[in-house]
Amino acid sequence: MAAVVKPLLRFAPSPTGPLHLGGLRTALFNHAFARKTGGRWILRIEDTDAARAVPHSVEGIQHGLSWAGLDYDFGPGRSGPHGPYYQSERLDLYQHYAKKLLDTGHAYRCFCSADRLSQTRERLARAGLNSTYDKHCLTLTPEEVARRVRAGETNVIRLNDSILPARAAPEPDLIFGSLRDAHASLPTDPILLKSDNFPTYHLASVVDDHEMGITHVLRGEEWLASLPLHLDLYAALSLAPPKFAHLPLLLNPDGTKMSKRKGDVQVVDYMQRGWEPDAVLNWLALAGWGSHTAEPATPESEAPSTVKAPDSTTLMSLSEIIDNFSLDALTHRRTILDPVKLEYLNKHHLMRMWSDEPDRRALALRAQRYVKEAFETKYDQPEYLEAVIKVLQGRVVTLMDLPTAAPYFFVEPAWADAEARAMLNATPVDFYKRVLQGTAERIQDAWPSSVQAIGDALHAEHAAMGGKVGKFMTVLRHAVSGVRNGPSVAEIMHVLGRDRTIARLALASLRCDDWFGKHAGTDSVPEGPPNVN
Helix, strand or coil: CCCCCCCEEEECCCCCCCCEHHHHHHHHHHHHHHHHHCCEEEECECCCCHHHCCCCHHHHHHHHHHHHCCCCCEECCECCCCCCCEHHHCHHHHHHHHHHHHHCCCEEEECCCHHHHHHHHHHHHHCCCCCCCCCHHHHCCHHHHHHHHHCCCCCEEEECHHHCCCCCCCCCECCCECCCCCHHHCCCCCEEECCCCCECHHHHHHHHHHHHCCCEEEEEHHHHHHHHHHHHHHHHCCCCCCEEEEECCEECCCCCECECCECCCEHHHHHHCCCCHHHHHHHHHHCCECCEEEECCCCCCCCCEEECCCCCCCCCCHHHHHHHCCHHHECCCCEECCHHHHHHHHHHHHHHHHCCHHHHHHHHHHHHHHHHHHCCCCCCCHHHHHHHHHHCCCCCCCHHHHHHHCHHHCCCCCCCCHHHHHCCCCCCHHHHHHHHHHHHHHHHCCCCCCHHHHHHHHHHHHHHHCCCHHHHHHHHHHHHCCCCCCCCHHHHHHHHCHHHHHHHHHHHHHHHHHHHHHHCCCCCCCCCCCCCC
């Protein structure tokens, strides 16, 4: 009985710039498929186009994958049996396979100059032909080719598409299904090996996928047009092709194709803005994940079977994405990446993490950076930030929002702001003072130990004073936060602690005469004092 071959996949970016969202999704699906099936995946760097290479791109790609938790099994920095993992270090392989094609007549050397090629394309186009090359060098004798090579003439190696070997119909794409023959859209005799002895993508990818033992190729939809050429190369080299799954394109919110040159697509931007890795992966996984026909209908069945994908807002960690992952559930439809959905997912991933103490501590350590950048404050210690994070559940989209969502936890309230002044409309100054002073006296000697106990103390003070509870709580909220919305007054006081709460009530009571002045009890309140840090 033959041994079962475990899946081996590859993510093969070019080092031409930062990792982008489309690349991250491709890496995610390769990772998910490999982990779900007990396979492995390779990070392969396709660096054969030196002119487009951007310094430090590989490090950026690795950093982005690490941030997302997508740990490749083999690749740069992780040696294995499939290396080297840079295509620029595998040139001898490409030349070996190019020679095989030359020897069998499936390829030939072309010495045409750039000017001649340009003139030829123009001539063929004017004649209404689909051809892009006139096969001029295919007619050269072996002796002439050898002489020109010895003379050092610049040449490339082209595929000879005139004598392609017969091959069986390709297996259906694992996402797009059966595909029509697209040979007519291919260039005539495409170049396989350039004049600098570097391969084009077509030769390099076929050779590397074979040499590395790749069983499944998950790549972007943009490579569908090249699939017939790649299958021709496999046939010309007498190699068995892997299974292919082409991932549908991601679109910008306006429906245009997402690319490195347009839109907010660089992964590093999402890293710097405090988005959660699991939320970004969740967002990308749901893009294009939908019910998909797995098996056609048969005489015994009334309808084709389908694989049900998660709902469009299902919250999933990376491990849950892997558990739910199925190529059969991927749709071939192009998908718009909705930034509003990312906000929803990120907020709920944060809420999920806030409920777990170790995760909450990790969030606090990360949030410390944003608080330090926003304020000069001593209230930036992880223990304190944990308490802040706990009461802000569901109120922030990213950790970066923490300082702006509740600045009063780190500095004194901005009582001079318009929002704070509007809270005092029609509030008599004497009532304001009585609320603050009565509350301070109630909690000063017997500080409640919990949010519930603080709330009980506040309601007891209100009952003693009388009046509308809404007005009473608005005064306290103004004094401790200076903003109309946020956690409950009791939660804010509990985070601030006894000393800061009493000090804040006292300071607000001391300064309120300046805020109210002659407008006490009217619908307008003059500007408050400068913000006190």
